[in-house]
Amino acid sequence: MTLGSGDKNKIVPVSAGNRIDYMDLLRGLAIFFILIANLRWFCLFTPGFNGYFVFPEMDHLVHKLQHLFIEGKFYSIFSILFGWGIALQLKKSKKDDATTAKFIRRRLSFMLLLGGIHLFLIWEGDIVFLYGLVGFVLIALRNLSNRSLLITGALLLLSPIVLYFIKMNFSWFNWPSEYLTMAGEKFYQLNGWIDQDTSRTQVLKESKSIFTNIAITLGDAPYRFAYLFFVSRIPKVLGAMVIGFVIGRSEFYSKVLKHRKKTLWVSIIGLMVFVPLNYMLITYFEDSSAYYALQVKGLYYTIVYAFSVFPLALVYMLIIALLYENSVIQKLLKPVCAVGRTAFSNYIMHSVVGIIVFYGIGLGFMQQLGPLAWTIFAVILFSLQILVSNIWLRYFKFGPVEWIWRSLTYKKLQLLAV
Known part of the structure; x- marks a missing residue:
């Protein structure tokens, strides 16, 4: 949310039309990949257990890819x-x-x-x-x-x-x-x-x-x-x-778009440098026991992490900025912006759905899904969130949690309907 002009004594929210779609897109994508990362904890996945939807060989590969391309990168983007x-x-x-x-x-x-x-x-x-x-x-x-x-x-x-x-x-x-x-x-x-x-x-x-x-x-x-x-x-x-x-x-974002060729080259070089560094991170430090035992190998892990995870997150942001300039890709990704505009509500919804699906108080699917299955589950859930978020924003200005947050902040109930 940004701030706009109000009357003399008040700060009022800017209308939705003035939002930066790129930021909403990034926020929506970050929510999706954070969901994938968090589902590992909702499932309480442990390598070696046998569940209904566990496929050891594929799960090992998928889990490695998640660590390589997702782990740490999208909470970094969310923080940015x-x-x-x-x-x-x-x-x-x-x-x-x-x-x-x-x-x-x-x-x-x-x-x-x-x-x-x-x-x-x-x-x-x-x-x-x-x-x-x-x-x-x-x-x-x-x-x-x-x-x-x-x-x-x-x-x-x-x-x-x-x-x-x-x-x-x-x-x-x-x-x-x-x-x-x-x-x-x-x-x-x-x-x-x-x-x-x-x-x-x-x-x-x-x-x-x-x-x-x-x-x-x-x-x-x-x-x-x-x-x-x-x-x-x-x-x-x-x-x-x-x-x-x-x-x-x-206003770095607008400056980046003025130098597309340079940005493209920086993105390509960034991928060539930081993807291998992240691969080193997950390959040579697959056993985390040294890290938690405060051993020298844990220090090496910390060094590689610092020089690989956040930089790759920045590269992702540059690539998405370039892709979103293409009209066809923009049209395809535009629906994701609705999830970004209602990110707080969708984030809380992940927890509610996770508890209902995986805990005993709900369907009890805990420890039944491996990385491949929970990734598919995340795709299905996020697709539903895209659909629901777009329908919701046709009739309402904010997500339900965002509406509560704004109403508390402005000390009065905000108009919710469009």
């Missing part, structure tokens, strides 16, 4: 878009910087509220709550020059290398992750779910109580943040947001 969107809000607002920043902080506060409901009551894999927290830091950095922001963003994206090295040599530096893990373990012990990887799974498979599901989700939240701290996700997300903020403020 988040920073880009905030830059547009500040740029388009007719109000002074302090007033607009105050408005954005209020918007982030309600984002935290909605993300917290998702994180603590629906599914622990939520990313919205983290985005809301990190967004406050981004707002604090907004008045730095583009050059300073680019340097800051690059340092943040590379910081996991230094942070991992420090954790290898000073165990106390990993205290936040260890403390949160202990908090999660205590919660599980109180409920009799001592082994997170087996007992928890068994409870989710067999439980028919929504309150049990909520209890497990509450217990999983500390584990979630322990993981985010351990893998240095927070500086990665902030770094990507800062880069996105510069892209939005400098």
Whole structure:
């Protein structure tokens, strides 16, 4: 959402016609590939188990391709878009910087509220709550020059290398992750779910109580943040947001389209460099035990990750920008923009569908799908979301969650019907 002019005392949303379709397309595509990545956790897939829709040889190949082309790239794009969107809000607002920043902080506060409901009551894999927290830091950095922001963003994206090295040599530096893990373990012990990887799974498979599901989700939240701290996700997300903020403020997108040949060559070279680096990442570091044991091989993994995953995400953005300039491709991809415009609602819907399909409280298909099957499932679900989102936007201005978010932000019910 961007901001437009309102009356003297109010900040009001810009009409849908002024949105950047390219951003909505990226957001929609990111939602799809994040769904594929998240389904691995809804399915609680473990290599070697036998389910109804597990095909070992094909699953191994598909899982490897998912790691190569999807893992980490699309949450990076989503983070870039988040920073880009905030830059547009500040740029388009007719109000002074302090007033607009105050408005954005209020918007982030309600984002935290909605993300917290998702994180603590629906599914622990939520990313919205983290985005809301990190967004406050981004707002604090907004008045730095583009050059300073680019340097800051690059340092943040590379910081996991230094942070991992420090954790290898000073165990106390990993205290936040260890403390949160202990908090999660205590919660599980109180409920009799001592082994997170087996007992928890068994409870989710067999439980028919929504309150049990909520209890497990509450217990999983500390584990979630322990993981985010351990893998240095927070500086990665902030770094990507800062880069996105510069892209939005400098109008880099329009500049890219003015130099299509250069952009094409940069994209080709980027693919030639960063796809092999990502292949190295998944091939030579397939066993993650060294990483979590803070061994030297884990440091090598962190270095390769820093120089391969985010750069490939940027290359994806350039390629999509070039493709979307073609009228035929634009016509084919245009329906995906509707998913991007209702991204928050569609993201929450993934969790609701995941629980209904895979947990015991619903159809109980947990551990029955391998990577090939859950990819097909994702394609079917996303196709339905494209259809429903386009129909919805014929009659309504916003997705249902977006409408709640806007109404809270503007302190009054927003007109929903078109």
